[in-house]
Amino acid sequence: MNTNWQELFNRVADGIQSETDELDLAAVLRASPEARRDYRAFMELHAALHWDASCLAQPVHERLAQRVAPPSGKGFNSRWLAAAIASAVVIAVVIAVGGFVAALAILPERERATVAGDVRVPPAASQPEPLAIIKRTQFLVPGENGPVLQPGRPFSGGRLAIRGGAVELVLRNGVTIILEGPGELDLIDEMAAFVREGRVFVRMPKGMHGFRVRTASADVLDLGTEFAVGIGSGNATDVQVYDGAVIASSSSKLEASRSPKRLQAGQAARFRPEPSAESQPLPYRPDRFVRELKNDGAIAVPVRTDEDAVTAARIFGRPQHDSITVHRAPPAMIVDGRLDEWAGRPGFTSTRDGSADCPEWANGRMMYDDGFLYIAAHVGDPLPLRGIIDPEIDAEFGWHGGGVQVRVSTDRRLGWPARGNSWGYYAQRGIEPTAEQKEWSRNPQLSHLTMWFHAPTQTPCLTIVDGMLVGELRVNPAGFTGAFQADKDGKGYTLEYAIPWTLLGCADDPPQSGDVLAAVWQVNWSDEVGHMRREHMVEIRNRNEPLRINVFERAMTWGRAEYR
Amino acid sequence: MSVPAEFAVQITKYQRQLHAFILSMVWNPAEADDVLQETNLVLWQKAVDFDATRPFLPWAMRFAQLQSLAWLKSRQRQRVVFDSDLVRMLATEAAAEPLFDPRRIALASCLEKLMQPQRDLVLKRYEPQGSVNAMAATLQITPKAVSDRLRRIRQTLLDCVSKGVAREGLA
Numbered sequence: 214m215n216t217n218w219q220e221l222f223n224r225v226a227d228g229i230q231s232e233t234d235e236l237d238l239a240a241v242l243r244a245s246p247e248a249r250r251d252y253r254a255f256m257e258l259h260a261a262l263h264w265d266a267s268c269l270a271q272p273v274h275e276r277l278a279q280r281v282a283p284p285s286g287k288g289f290n291s292r293w294l295a296a297a298i299a300s301a302v303v304i305a306v307v308i309a310v311g312g313f314v315a316a317l318a319i320l321p322e323r324e325r326a327t328v329a330g331d332v333r334v335p336p337a338a339s340q341p342e343p344l345a346i347i348k349r350t351q352f353l354v355p356g357e358n359g360p361v362l363q364p365g366r367p368f369s370g371g372r373l374a375i376r377g378g379a380v381e382l383v384l385r386n387g388v389t390i391i392l393e394g395p396g397e398l399d400l401i402d403e404m405a406a407f408v409r410e411g412r413v414f415v416r417m418p419k420g421m422h423g424f425r426v427r428t429a430s431a432d433v434l435d436l437g438t439e440f441a442v443g444i445g446s447g448n449a450t451d452v453q454v455y456d457g458a459v460i461a462s463s464s465s466k467l468e469a470s471r472s473p474k475r476l477q478a479g480q481a482a483r484f485r486p487e488p489s490a491e492s493q494p495l496p497y498r499p500d501r502f503v504r505e506l507k508n509d510g511a512i513a514v515p516v517r518t519d520e521d522a523v524t525a526a527r528i529f530g531r532p533q534h535d536s537i538t539v540h541r542a543p544p545a546m547i548v549d550g551r552l553d554e555w556a557g558r559p560g561f562t563s564t565r566d567g568s569a570d571c572p573e574w575a576n577g578r579m580m581y582d583d584g585f586l587y588i589a590a591h592v593g594d595p596l597p598l599r600g601i602i603d604p605e606i607d608a609e610f611g612w613h614g615g616g617v618q619v620r621v622s623t624d625r626r627l628g629w630p631a632r633g634n635s636w637g638y639y640a641q642r643g644i645e646p647t648a649e650q651k652e653w654s655r656n657p658q659l660s661h662l663t664m665w666f667h668a669p670t671q672t673p674c675l676t677i678v679d680g681m682l683v684g685e686l687r688v689n690p691a692g693f694t695g696a697f698q699a700d701k702d703g704k705g706y707t708l709e710y711a712i713p714w715t716l717l718g719c720a721d722d723p724p725q726s727g728d729v730l731a732a733v734w735q736v737n738w739s740d741e742v743g744h745m746r747r748e749h750m751v752e753i754r755n756r757n758e759p760l761r762i763n764v765f766e767r768a769m770t771w772g773r774a775e776y777r
Numbered sequence: 778m779s780v781p782a783e784f785a786v787q788i789t790k791y792q793r794q795l796h797a798f799i800l801s802m803v804w805n806p807a808e809a810d811d812v813l814q815e816t817n818l819v820l821w822q823k824a825v826d827f828d829a830t831r832p833f834l835p836w837a838m839r840f841a842q843l844q845s846l847a848w849l850k851s852r853q854r855q856r857v858v859f860d861s862d863l864v865r866m867l868a869t870e871a872a873a874e875p876l877f878d879p880r881r882i883a884l885a886s887c888l889e890k891l892m893q894p895q896r897d898l899v900l901k902r903y904e905p906q907g908s909v910n911a912m913a914a915t916l917q918i919t920p921k922a923v924s925d926r927l928r929r930i931r932q933t934l935l936d937c938v939s940k941g942v943a944r945e946g947l948a
Contacts, residue, residue: 253797253867262903563886
């Protein structure tokens, strides 16, 4: 970028520009397409840092804990997910506040005092602990671009959106919230949440009350209780009380329909957003809402006493990507290791240790058509293509000699995330899997692919194991094609494979455009001899799973393969 | 009013791109947030006019452009330098930018490569109410010195993003 432009753009971005700078900027933008291109790239960066810096440029744990829960004001809305949706809801919030005031009017003095602040924990700014901790997740499908939702992780407030499964939060004052997906809520502070979508269960600690849940059509104030709120069709809000009582009111503009209702344990009611609608009693159904989550069993490997961060990274990798695009392949694919057909179909690029100049790196890509899954990689490797692992003798150890492993789910009904653990996962943790968990582990549409080059015979090799490594090892099965090419500079190689869906258990229902399935990559680098793995890296990993779990033993750790 | 489902998908998908464009007019991220919100409100009001068979972004950019101009006028700022022709040209080109998503994706790993002091500086600058003036007061240096440090970091990030996109074969 032109140095003068660069300095000018920076002064403008930092608000220290002069009037002359402003005139210069306009002049250069009018005159030069290159300047406009650079200015666009610069402003994209400026915008992205504003959106993302606090959650990307940091060791996540520490800084999340320092963040103050965002206010519910203007800036808050526009920074959290779809400000568009927020704009539409703002009106509803204003209306809901009216209902809340009405509810307060009928509360006894003691309860009003509680709502006003008796039990509130001081603001986060004076306390280092986060607003909430993720306690459990079950079958979780997180929302896009949201915070990491691993059990044990802090949640600093604001938008919480999930597309499936459920997540349980424990707030720092002891309040428990379970959000069922698809669902979306704004955790405003330790005593208030706004539910936009989905179903939410709230449990107050004994002796505490005053938690408030608002929706577009209702305002619910807890009086010491367990209760649940669900948003249904037409934005109607269902409220059900399990224990204690709540004061619930409609957010309708009409005074008559807004009059607060007291709901006791064993009662339920529906509140509609229409102006004239009054609340309707509903039959009480204890099992309508999820009140308890069973942990999925994401149990991380304990930290060893002799283990430092470098060793941990060598064991579990340092994944930088959580998804890969699987592009539609062009017609007439030729698998020759040259990757001519892959132009314009990006995947991921990572280095083993995260540094820019690391000699071990990989550019991984995936494509598909009606008959095949295609996998290609350009791998930076100072000791390329030396593998001596004989597929006829030691095929299960093919990865020792370098190469690429890709683990994929082709189960369209399962979607993402995949589920299923290896027998070893259970054994090492002393867990007896349930019959259902065993069934997940045997899913024939989970496939572990190992691709390596057998140097003595100059042969591209492939092994496939189904399920969570519980199926039979298939060695160089008929139907696949593979090819390797060494880089001219001797510092790497390319590989290209075409694997028919028939080998992946889905010939009758292969992945389609729009599918999001699970996949994870491991790239292995061998020693000089080509029989011992020297290093490896892991990519395309579910960031909501603890890092200290090996990807080959838990399918939930696999990232997203997005079929286009 | 019945809003097409596709509209909700599209308006959510393009929030960042709209924000980046507005920021190129408004310069201050927090103020760009406000203009984005006003743009969103207008877009929702116009949702029934949205033709789902046509690209969303150029259509939405028109409203972002109008809201940005209205904001500039209301603030009596840049009114001379950023006229409607220039704003329209920037909007048209921003709507056709093919590298927005690849650059955003590449940025994630580039941020990871920053040294801790650089990360801290970026975080301070972009935290709510963060400004070079406030940072200068804390660090006891001039705002220009702070801005120069940020300039070097931004350039590092831009170079890294550019390389990352090139590596993916997109530029």
